[in-house]
């Protein structure tokens with residue numbers, strides 16, 4: 830999948846549009862989802878130009894992958910959601926309804942999240 834530099838998260842990373850930032854380091858930027866699905870709903874994005882988890886897992890360097898995963902864990906600890914629990918999710922491709930073509934983790938927390946993903950309402 831080719832990376833499109835005009836995607837919304839690339840624009841946020843370049844500072845062209847604002848975000849409600851909760852964390853930033855060399856490898857990751859995290860900000861509040863604009864349409865939160867849970868009381869805590871954070872998006873964690875790598876700094877590099879990766880379109881999806883598939884792209885990131887295949888193309889990113891060991892340092893980028895390690896730095897990104899360390900950042901995601903740190904963000905959860907800083908948010909205080911480790912003890913109550915949280916869910917990490919990465920939509921990848923059409924069947925997962927990935928909307929923004931810059932790899933991101935959703936971090937959901939702040940309520941009982943249930944055991945599994947619900948099917949869409951019919």
Ligand code: AMP
Pocket residue numbers: 837848860861862863864865872919920926927928929930
């Ligand atoms: P996905 O379907 O996994 O690609 O999810 C994309 C997510 O990005 C959705 O949950 C949107 O609500 C969120 N989103 C889109 N634009 C913005 C934005 N400008 N700031 C924060 N979150 C956004």
